[in-house]
Each structure stands twice: as C-alpha cells, then as structure tokens.
Amino acid sequence: MTTRRTFRWPSLLTESGRGIAFGGDYNPDQWPEETLDEDIRLMVQAGVNTVALAIFSWDKIEPREGEFTFEWLDHVIDKLGAASIAVDLASATATAPLWLYERHPEVLPIDRYGHVVNAGSRQSWQPTSPVLKEYALRLCRKLAEHYKDNPYVTAWHMGNEYGWNNRYDYSDNALAAFRTWCEAKYGTVDALNEAWGTAFWSQHVNSFDEVLLPRHMGGDSMVNPPQQLDYERFGNDMLLDFYKAERDAIEEICPGKPFTTNFMVSTDQCTMDYAQWANEVDFVSNDHYFHEGESHLDELACSDALMDSLALGKPWYVMEHSTSAVQWKPLNTRKRAGELMRDSLAHVAMGADAINFFQWRQSASGAEAFHSAMVPHAGSDTKLFRGVCELGAALKTLSDAGVQDTELKRADTAILFSAESEWATRSETLPSMKLNHWHDVRDWYRGYLDAGARADVVPLAYDWSGYQTIVLPTVIALSDEDTRRIADFAENGGTVIVGYATGLIDEHFHIGLGGYPGAGNGLLRDMLGIRSEEFNILGEEAEDEPAEIGLSNGLTTRLWQNDVTSVAPDTRVLATYVGTAAADWELDGVPAITSHPHGQGAAIYVGCDLGRHDITHLLKELNTTAPSDERAPDQRPGGGEINAATTTAAATTHDPRILHTIRQSSDGTIRFDFYLNRSKQPVAVNGVEGDPIIAHRCETDAVGYTLNRNAILIAKTSC
Structure with missing residues (x-):
C-alpha cells in the first residue's frame, strides 16, 4: 500500500510565513526587461x-545543450523576493x-495511428523516453543546485498539467514499457490472458513480448476493453513515475521545500487517477476552469469537493483559474460582474488556502494570447484589474x-468517484456509449444542492466508512474487494444508493454472471435484493421509438432502463x-x-438514468436530506426499523438557492460560514451567526442579508 507523503504547505514571505497565497503564473521571459518593475509595482498594489x-x-x-543561464531568473527572483513575493519554482x-527535438526527434510521441506528434505545443515528448528523461533530470538537478538555498523559493512546482x-x-518506448508494466502487474502470461479474456478473437499471447498497445486496428474495430483499461492505467503510471523522478532528483539536493504539481480536475476532465497522485505531493494543487452556463458555480463546487477529499481535508491550492474568458473552448464566455471575486472565494469556501490565476499579464502573442489574465491587454486601468485588487484585499x-x-x-453523504470507472465508461463496447461516470457524479451533486443539502465527493479508493450515506453513480467497475466494502457499509447501518450502470464489470472488465449488477460474484445484487436480465437503451438514433419512459412517481428516464x-x-x-x-x-x-x-442499513437501487431535477425529486421522496430526528420509521429508506441516525444524507437542509459551507478549526474555537447565491435572483438569508467579514454584492437590513446575483457572504464565529 502506498504511503502518503507528509503534508507540507509552502511559506509566504510574510513575518509569520502564513496567509492565503494569492498570485498566478508569471512569465517575465515573454516581456522586455522594463516591464518587470511595473509588474512588481502592480503585484504589490493587488496584494499578490x-x-x-x-x-x-x-x-x-x-x-543550447549544456549551456545553463540563470542570471535572468536570479534577477527576477531577487526582485520578487525584495517585494515579499514568494516563488513557486517550476522544474x-x-x-x-526545439534544439532538443531537432537533435533527438526520437523523443516525440506517436499517436494511435502511427503519426509523430510534432514539437511546437506543450509536452511533445514521450514519458517513457530515456533520452528525454536524461535531459529533464539534468535540468532538475541544475535548478536544485542553484536554488536550494534561495530564501525566496518556497516551493517546487513539478512539470505542468502532466498528461495534457x-x-x-x-x-516503441511505450510498447517496451507497457510490456514491463504488464509483467509486473500480472506476474505470469496465464494471469494476463485470464484478465484480458484473450480467448475472444484469438488474442492469446504466449509471452509478454507479444503484448501489444491498443493502436488503431482499422475501420471501426473495437479495442479489447480490459487491454484498453490497462493501457489507461499504464499511461497514468508512466506519467506519475516521470513526476516522481523529477521530484526525487530535486529533493535529493533540496529536501527542505514542499513539492506539488497541478492536477486537472473539473467535471469536464479528470485526466489522471489523482487518488494515486495525491499520495505523491506535499500539498494538493488544481487547475480549474469554470463551465459556461447555469452550472458554473455548482460545477466548481463539485470539482472542489473532490479536491478537498484528495487533500484529506487539509488545505489545498488553486494553482490556476481564470479572471474571465479562456481561449481554448468552442464557446469562450467571459465572467459577469462579481464572478471573479465570487469564484475565487467559492474555492476558499470549499477548502482552498491559495488562489492563483493563469496568468499575471495577458500575453501579446502566442497560443494563449486571448486567455484572460490578472493584468489584461487593456492594462491596469480596467475593471478587471480593479477586481483583482478587490480580491487581494478580501x-x-x-x-x-x-x-x-x-x-x-x-x-454526511459521500458521492463516490472512480477514475477507473470514468475510463471504463469511455469504452465503445458498452450497451450505450453515452455513459459518463463523472457527469453522473456532478448531476447527483447538483441534485443534493437542489434538495437543500450538500454532499462530499470522495474517491472510491479512499476511506468513506465514516459517512452515513454513499452514492455510486455509474461506478461501472467494482472489484470484489470494493463490493465487499460497500456491503459492509450497509451491514453496519449505512445507506447505499446504487445507480443504474454501477457494478456491471470488475476491475478487469469482466462481466459478473447470474444477472445484473453482477459485481462481487453477485454480492451487490444480493445486497440490493433485485436481479436484472437486460438493459433497455433509448436514444434519438432509433426513429419512431419512444424517447423517454415515465415512472410511477412522476420521474422520467431517457437513456437506460434495467429490466428487473x-x-x-x-x-x-x-x-x-x-x-x-x-x-x-x-x-x-x-x-x-x-x-x-441489508444488515442494519439499507440499499437503494436506482435502476434507470435520471436527470438532475428528477434526482432532487427522488432525494426528497426518500427523505434522505431531512434531519435524522425528523423522520418517522415509514419515511426511512427501506421502510423498516432502521436506525434513523444512519440514514440521513445531510445533517441539515436549507434554502436550495444558497450554497452553504462551513470551515472550522480543529479545536472548534473558530468557525467560518460561507453563503453563496446559486440563483440569478436576490435571495434573503436570515439567522446568520457570527460577525460578517466579507459581504460581496450583499445588502443588509434589520432582519438579515439579501444576497444578489454572484454574491458571497462570509461570517466568523469565535468560541
């Protein structure tokens, strides 16, 4: 079992070394020397x-190869340090x-069609290339030797968005590494053949030297699902190994400073199995970019809920987000008035102790020139930069x-997330190719918010035994061990909500026999007390067929129905x-x-897909969001004499238009209540305890507060 690194947080250059970190990516090498002093003056003005x-x-x-020039970087770091601005130094x-690519074109990646991925963008190199690794680790060691004693460098930033x-x-390097990885994982060829089900389509391998990568196989040919799933794991592991090699090269020379790398967690992406990566950083960091449209704030909170779990409740770092629009989406919407502040403080409300942007000064050229920044093209005399200064003060x-x-x-509720289930739902061999585990997690998260409650998002691999309710939305892959953990959770008094496409396969993409869901050799099915034989799949592709099916409780399903x-x-x-x-x-x-x-608890089966609003309706119908002491026995999930204290999904409910979170000290002496308006209309909030310290876009009267659109209210209580 992997041992987690000790939590270490980077110091600031304040008198105490403490405070919320505030700033962003800084690229002075894009600008003439005379810009540096102006940048630092504006950083100080903004509170960076x-x-x-x-x-x-x-x-x-x-x-040029072997010619290292640190003078320019020394100059920048010294100027920043003199202004009390700490440096998170990248590897x-x-x-x-380009000189490296010209000299060693063999380091360039190859796509599944056999095409070379050319240089000119980011990360145009093979994680398994020994040549690239040699050059990269030499650079890491040179940086570590030069800056190991620099007091202004307070943290190391390894790579950037690994896997982008x-x-x-x-x-061929990846192929050789994949064969080695498979041998380490399975030990014997017989075990690999069993796991991959190679009896199908004559894919039996006689040795690990016959193992292939799931390259393009012509036409619409389908990749063997367990092989593809292992390739996903392999890609994650190879990049994690590369990160660790870089980190270890620096740490051997410079052991006293914390290490991190920026994850990419939003509900549109979760590139790696960050439940593993979180074990290898000293503090967890994330790059989060908002989702355009009405889900903006909810999506942010859902992603942050997973980040807080990855951090094991410790503070975590927003390494990148945007002041306004980005330039890499089909639709690049800007932020409305108040959203720069609201989004940043929403991250704090969800556990972040660092708020940083990409980037400090908006580029005048290059691929990200139209990506917003802290200082926009229009300069510092702008409402955007004034918003940055307002945020710094807050x-x-x-x-x-x-x-x-x-x-x-x-x-009290944990929605379980599994990177492996997310990878598995991308398979083109499933009953429907419209499954998306991470989006289902988001829909259930939003369903809880709409019901006036809040859930956490917790990796399946972590310990969630202390929760009262767990939800498994499209956790399609469940090992026997995880199925046993779920059953034990219910037996010990917990409530389990199992989604329609959960537990259909094991970790090797094998189908559990005897009926659906077959996870745990039928244990999941037995826990639920049901058995399904077929899946009914709907879609607009089927002309003149029903597009949706109604339920007796007024809900509607539009994609997948299990025939129980x-x-x-x-x-x-x-x-x-x-x-x-x-x-x-x-x-x-x-x-x-x-x-x-099931035992002292209950197992609820949702045998069809439901939209966000129907999930909310169901949660209210189940009464799982009401305070536990308000439930009658016949209102409890399962309807039996179940201990009410173990069936609640949230300790309290409130106005669903308000996202309410609490941060508190470990000794319980300090508490901060955060209230965010989820709606477009003003919302009244009464009964706020403590002293308001931030009231962004809020109005007050004798009764309480009115939170306008994009508002956030933060109150402090000291005991």
Whole structure:
C-alpha cells in the first residue's frame, strides 16, 4: 500500500510565513526587461504574495545543450523576493526546447495511428523516453543546485498539467514499457490472458513480448476493453513515475521545500487517477476552469469537493483559474460582474488556502494570447484589474481573520468517484456509449444542492466508512474487494444508493454472471435484493421509438432502463415504469427504484438514468436530506426499523438557492460560514451567526442579508 507523503504547505514571505497565497503564473521571459518593475509595482498594489515561475522556460534556462543561464531568473527572483513575493519554482520541463527535438526527434510521441506528434505545443515528448528523461533530470538537478538555498523559493512546482498532450503515447518506448508494466502487474502470461479474456478473437499471447498497445486496428474495430483499461492505467503510471523522478532528483539536493504539481480536475476532465497522485505531493494543487452556463458555480463546487477529499481535508491550492474568458473552448464566455471575486472565494469556501490565476499579464502573442489574465491587454486601468485588487484585499481580510488551516466541515453523504470507472465508461463496447461516470457524479451533486443539502465527493479508493450515506453513480467497475466494502457499509447501518450502470464489470472488465449488477460474484445484487436480465437503451438514433419512459412517481428516464425480473421478498418497490412507452418496451409495471434492508442499513437501487431535477425529486421522496430526528420509521429508506441516525444524507437542509459551507478549526474555537447565491435572483438569508467579514454584492437590513446575483457572504464565529 502506498504511503502518503507528509503534508507540507509552502511559506509566504510574510513575518509569520502564513496567509492565503494569492498570485498566478508569471512569465517575465515573454516581456522586455522594463516591464518587470511595473509588474512588481502592480503585484504589490493587488496584494499578490506568490507567483509560479519558469513553467515553460526550459529554452530560456538552457538555450543550447549544456549551456545553463540563470542570471535572468536570479534577477527576477531577487526582485520578487525584495517585494515579499514568494516563488513557486517550476522544474521547467513542461515543454522541451526545439534544439532538443531537432537533435533527438526520437523523443516525440506517436499517436494511435502511427503519426509523430510534432514539437511546437506543450509536452511533445514521450514519458517513457530515456533520452528525454536524461535531459529533464539534468535540468532538475541544475535548478536544485542553484536554488536550494534561495530564501525566496518556497516551493517546487513539478512539470505542468502532466498528461495534457502526452497522456496517450504509442511509441516503441511505450510498447517496451507497457510490456514491463504488464509483467509486473500480472506476474505470469496465464494471469494476463485470464484478465484480458484473450480467448475472444484469438488474442492469446504466449509471452509478454507479444503484448501489444491498443493502436488503431482499422475501420471501426473495437479495442479489447480490459487491454484498453490497462493501457489507461499504464499511461497514468508512466506519467506519475516521470513526476516522481523529477521530484526525487530535486529533493535529493533540496529536501527542505514542499513539492506539488497541478492536477486537472473539473467535471469536464479528470485526466489522471489523482487518488494515486495525491499520495505523491506535499500539498494538493488544481487547475480549474469554470463551465459556461447555469452550472458554473455548482460545477466548481463539485470539482472542489473532490479536491478537498484528495487533500484529506487539509488545505489545498488553486494553482490556476481564470479572471474571465479562456481561449481554448468552442464557446469562450467571459465572467459577469462579481464572478471573479465570487469564484475565487467559492474555492476558499470549499477548502482552498491559495488562489492563483493563469496568468499575471495577458500575453501579446502566442497560443494563449486571448486567455484572460490578472493584468489584461487593456492594462491596469480596467475593471478587471480593479477586481483583482478587490480580491487581494478580501483574501488579506480572510487571512487576518484566521481562515488558513481551518478545514471544510464534512457532509454526511459521500458521492463516490472512480477514475477507473470514468475510463471504463469511455469504452465503445458498452450497451450505450453515452455513459459518463463523472457527469453522473456532478448531476447527483447538483441534485443534493437542489434538495437543500450538500454532499462530499470522495474517491472510491479512499476511506468513506465514516459517512452515513454513499452514492455510486455509474461506478461501472467494482472489484470484489470494493463490493465487499460497500456491503459492509450497509451491514453496519449505512445507506447505499446504487445507480443504474454501477457494478456491471470488475476491475478487469469482466462481466459478473447470474444477472445484473453482477459485481462481487453477485454480492451487490444480493445486497440490493433485485436481479436484472437486460438493459433497455433509448436514444434519438432509433426513429419512431419512444424517447423517454415515465415512472410511477412522476420521474422520467431517457437513456437506460434495467429490466428487473426478480425482486427479493423483503425488497420494497418505490417506483415502477408506467405508461404507453413503458408498455411499448414491455416494461410496464417493472420495478425501476427499489429499497432493500441489508444488515442494519439499507440499499437503494436506482435502476434507470435520471436527470438532475428528477434526482432532487427522488432525494426528497426518500427523505434522505431531512434531519435524522425528523423522520418517522415509514419515511426511512427501506421502510423498516432502521436506525434513523444512519440514514440521513445531510445533517441539515436549507434554502436550495444558497450554497452553504462551513470551515472550522480543529479545536472548534473558530468557525467560518460561507453563503453563496446559486440563483440569478436576490435571495434573503436570515439567522446568520457570527460577525460578517466579507459581504460581496450583499445588502443588509434589520432582519438579515439579501444576497444578489454572484454574491458571497462570509461570517466568523469565535468560541
């Protein structure tokens, strides 16, 4: 079992070394020398106290092979340090210099079609290339030797968004490494053949030297699913190994400073298995970019809920987000008035103790020239930069009030997330190719918010035994061990909510036999007290077929319905399929949602897909978001004499238009309440305890506060 590194947080250059970190990526090598003093003057004006430096500066540090130039970087760091601005110094390996590619084109990645991925963008190198690694580690050692005693460098920033451009490499180096990885994982060829099901389509291998990468196989040919899933794991592991090699090279020379790398967690992406990566950093960092449209704030909170779990409740770092629009989406919307402040403080509300942007000064050229920054093209006399200064002042207020080191109060419900299930739902061999585990997690998270409650998002691999309720939305892959953990959770009094496409395969993409869901050799099915035989899949591709099916409790399903043919005697049917469309598909009266007692707890089966609003309706119907002491026995999931204290999904409910979180000190003496308006309309909030210290876009009267659109209210209580 992997041992987690000790939590270490980077110091600031304040008198105490403490405070909320505020700043962003700084790229002075893009600008003439005379810009440096102006940048630092504006940073001080805005309250910036940290920058990430030299992320893409390999060619500036080593302009020619073996020729290292640190004078320019020394000059920048000295100027920043003199202004009390700490430096998070990068390993500078995110993009190799063109001279390296010209001299060693063999380091370039290969795509699944056999095409070379050419230089000119980021990470145009193979994670498994010994040549690239030799050059990269030499650079790391040179940086460590030069800056190991520099007092202004307070943290190391390894790489940048590992896997952004080289997550999938099909080179010969990758093939050799994949064969070695498979041998280490399985030990014997027989074990690999069993795991991969190679009896199908004559894919038996006689030795590990016959193992292939899942390259393009012509036409619409389908990749062997367990092989593809192992290739996903391999790609994650190769990049993690590269990160660790860089970190260890620096740490051997410079052991006294904390290490991190920026994850990429939003509900549009979760590139790596960050439950593993979190073990290898000293503090967890993330790059988060908002989702355009009405889900903006909710999506941010859902992503941050996973980040807080990855950090094990310790403070975590927003390494990048945007002041306004980005330039890399099909639709690059700007932020509305108040959203720069609201988004930044929302991250703090979800446990972050560092708020940083990409980037400090908006580029005048290059691929990201139209990506917003702290200082925009229009300069410092702008409403955007004034917003940055307003944010800096607010973060200073929170720092002085003692927010740093307080931890986000845990919810009573954990929505479980699995990177491996997310990878598995991308397979083109499933009953529907419209499955998306991470989006289902987001929909359930938003469903809880709409029901006036809040859930945490916790990796499946972590310990969630202390929660009262767990939700498994499209956790399609469950090992026997994880299925046993889930069953034990219910047996010990917890409530388990299992989604329609959960537990269909094991970690090797093998189908559990005997009916669905077959995880744990039928244990999951037995826990739920149901058995399904087929999947009913809907979609607009089927002309003149029903596009949706109604349920007896008024809900609607539009993608996937399980044909439940067996129900245990003690299973309670909460809803069935009804109506003309259900009859047309021979589902009329078939159980759609059930509840079954298991040990001291309950197992709820949601046998069909539901939209966010229907999830909210279901949660209210189940009464899992009400305070536990308000429930009657017949209102509890399962309907039996279940201990009410173990069935609640949230300790309290409130106005669903308000996102309410609490951060508190470990000794309980300090508490911060954060209130964010989720709606477009003003919302009244009464009964706020403590002293308001931030009231952004809020109005007050004798009764309480009115939170306008994009508002946030923060109150402090000291005991």
